[in-house]
Amino acid sequence: MSTAKEEEIGLQTLQDVAIRTLALCYPPHVQGQVTLLCHSENATYRIDTPSGHRYALRVHKHGYHQRPDIESELDWLSALQASGIRVPRPVIGLDGQYVQSAEIGAGKELNLVLFNWVGGAEPTADVDVSAFMRLGAITAKLHQHSRQWQRPADFRRIVWNHQSMVGPEGHWGNWRNAVNLDSSAFGLIEEVLQRVESELASYGQDAKRYGLIHADLRLANLLVDHEHTHVIDFDDCGFGWYMHDLASALSFYEHHDRLNDWIEHWLAGYAAVSRLTAYDIAMIPTFIIQRRIQLLAWTGTHADTQQVRNLGANWAKQSVDLCRQYLNDGLAQVALR
Known part of the structure; x- marks a missing residue:
């Protein structure tokens, strides 16, 4: 992407x-x-x-x-x-x-x-939740490496901050141009983004929370081969919040009935490798809704692609419903095991 x-x-x-x-x-x-x-x-x-x-x-x-x-x-x-x-x-x-x-x-x-060539099968929304545990563990290893790795002096990658993800000039376009998004929802989404921006400003960008990430670690960028999970397509890797990698793992399926199960297994896998704080976990809904709105923008700039057509006419409405859940503190209510 x-x-x-x-x-x-x-x-x-x-x-x-x-x-x-x-x-x-x-x-x-x-x-x-x-x-x-x-x-x-x-x-x-x-x-x-x-x-x-x-x-x-x-x-x-x-x-x-x-x-x-x-x-x-x-x-x-x-x-x-x-x-x-x-x-x-x-x-x-x-x-x-x-x-x-x-x-x-x-x-x-x-x-x-x-x-x-990397062998394996791409997981689907019906994947065994244990795959998310493996993904959480792998993501933790990526983050550990990112924090410890001494990057080359000339290293440069794209920056993923609030404005570059969901601002009017975002890397993936303007969410207002999303496919099937009714303009009556603009005010609600703007309210959500104001809250997201405030939450992220409080959370901050210190080295424990913000660094080099995959940035598109969704199901389509995993290949599962028996007990091994390969992470592919680092094309969007750049500097962003580490917890964004959890949100990106849920991309396009944030409205799925098994969302909390997926998150809990991802967290369990992550925690087996590296520690997450209560603050990190409390920020999960914020990162999920930010990612979903980022994907709304992406649909607008990719309206003619089969992937967007496959989302269906209700995907934008489901996005708006998720925004309401977020404002009502009802999105992704999970806890670390």
Whole structure:
């Protein structure tokens, strides 16, 4: 998932770039058939080699991340991998670089990264709640690493604060343009955001609460392989509140009947690795509603995508209902086990 401020490039052009870059920039053993896997923000292709190996080639969306930002993402992935956390591993190009660039005309370039294939199945809303316990534990390990890791001096990633998430010029657009959102709900959402902003200002951004996070740790970015859970798609990783990673794990399903079960299992997994304070837990509803409104904005800038169409006509109304629950202190009432 990414910003609204970018230029669309046709799928045929993206596929041509993927095929050409693979042939010119990578060694023979990774060459193979190129098949589109998904095109939500970036375009991701599966590479099937004659020897039976697979790779994933990510073509970055034009105008979102610059090359140094992508290199910083890969720096974190490398450090996480070295610490034993299961994340994608990039494949080095013939030039000794992990990030490749391809010209597409008019002085424009696309950035590409080839990753080793990560096996597993994507969980759904009906996933066994134990998967959320595993996710909580993995997230805690990510946060521990983030707090302890000495980042390179030139490390740079996107910033996720209240304004960049849900402000009028937010990275994912303006929530007022959300699909199927009735303008009669604007006042309610504005009231919610005023409270959210106040709560976050009190909570603060000290190093225990705010740092380098995945920022899009939702079900679609997990791959479960038996007892192992892999975290993928660090494309939105940046600087934000650590508890946002819990909110993002619930993305698009914040209205689900099993929400509290998911949260409680996530918390149990997290607590097995790292400590959360009562204040952190009390802030969960605030982070959940902020994320939901951020996703409202995202639907507005992605109205023509199948993912938004699949949400259905009632998703915006469910979002408004969640806003009312939040103001009435009825959203996500959970406690640490």
